[in-house]
Amino acid sequence: MSEKVARIKGFADIFEPEAALYTQMEGTGRKVFSRYGYRELRTPVLEFTHLFRRGIGEETDVVQKEMFTFEDVKGRSMSLRPEATAGVLRAAIEAGEAREGQIARFFTMGPMFRHERPQKGRMRQFHQINCECLGTDSPYADADIICMLLDFLRGLEIARLELNINSLGCSQCRPEYHEVLQEFMAGLDPETLCGNCRRRLAANPLRLLDCKEESCRAAMSDVPHLLDHVCPACAEHFAKVRRLLELNNIEYRIDHHLVRGLDYYCRTTFEVASGEIGAQMAVAGGGRYDGLVRRLGGDDVAGVGFACGMERLALLMAAPAKGRPDFYLAVLDDNLRDQAFLLCQTLRRADLAGEMAFQQASPKSQMRQAARSGARWCVILGPDEAARGEAGVKNMESGSQESVALDRLANFLSGSV
Ligand code: HAM
DSSP, rough: OOOOOOTTTTTTOOOEEEHHHHHHHHHHHHHHHHHTTTTEEOOEEEEHHHHHHHHHTTTTTIIIIIIOOOEEETOOOEOOOOOOOHHHHHHHHHTTTBBTTBBBEEEEEEEEEOOOOOOOTBOOOOOOOOEEEEEEOOHHHHHHHHHHHHHHHTTTTTSSSSEEEEOOOOTHHHHHHHHHHHHHHHHGGGGSSSSHHHHHHHHOOOGGGGOOOOHHHTTTTTTGGGGSSOOOHHHHHHHHHHHHHHTTTTTOOOOOTTSSSSSTTEEEEEEOOOOOGGOOOEEEEEEEEETHHHHHTSOOOOEEEEEEEEHHHHHHHHOOOOOOEEEEEEESGGGGGHHHHHHHHHHTTTTTTTEEEOSSSHHHHHHHHHHHOOOOOEEEEHHHHHHEEEEEEEETTTTOOEEEEGGGGGHTTTTTT
């Protein structure tokens, strides 16, 4: 026997019943997002690496450590997408759909790839449901997309979720806050910070705010709040987003340490977390990214979006009800198998689900097989009944059995006679 081929660490095979949860998420997403005017967009999983470098930011963990990057046969650097936003914007720019003042809304679902340490709810291939709204910097767009995210999560009947929001300011006011931050950091003992944060001190000090290491959290506990340093336009924008959430009776918490791990954000940022899978695990995250379309070679177009992690949502969803097939077709004589095959097709075309015995086996073993399949009915095709144009039909729950004419079988099984 040949050696078994193992799957790659951090990559999962998703069987039923879990796979049904993914189908449910996709279905609920399609329904909710289309109510808000979002259209589906499927982008490639492979892109030129520089799209992500430019889009997500050189200083991010995702770009520095987590991408699956390799050269193609022509020596060009390619990466598996670690997130969807950069690819969606590239596609929108190429298709002429990214224009200021002309709103374009897209949702994308599919696998993303990050070389992180795998654990429950953190995979190297994971799946996101991602939504982007391009073409406006209106705070109504921010509130609209947050409402949509919460409608989606409600549709999945996930309870006890917490919405955290913050504003990261804009390219005008953030540099000022960086100075405030540098001043605060100068008073810190670098030894109290984790290695990651010591490295980020110069290049990306904002990320120190959301480091999960206990020592860094303690060191940063009384850091000046970014919100106290945003410019009047950003403050007004954020106040409007908050008012719109309140108008909709949406509960939220302002998290002054919420800065997000990707560099493209400005103004509103948000995350949805569930205590049930650990405080460090957001089920969804997003925010505004005005300036990103321009950085990717498009016009100066504003945008806001979010992504949900499907693995994490699956952990919070109730097990789906198991579907049952309608019939199992037992064949008592090998000579009847072709007729049974046709009968099976007829029943399926009548919207009934089921399978037939492909191989000769004793009636008892076929009955066992019928029970194992979970079918409601066992249809038994034997020589005597077939000669009369009938089949035996056994109710697998009550055990009762009767003969039914073959041309009435589909109606009988579907309960319409
Ligand atoms: P993100 O926060 O990096 O944002 O990821 C969004 C969500 O994807 C997370 O909240 C989490 O649920 C899930 N996720 C991330 N990494 C993993 C992983 N290794 N395993 C399982 N789930 C994971 C983004 O990706 C942005 N592109 C969101 C966005 C869209 N912002 C604006 N538009």
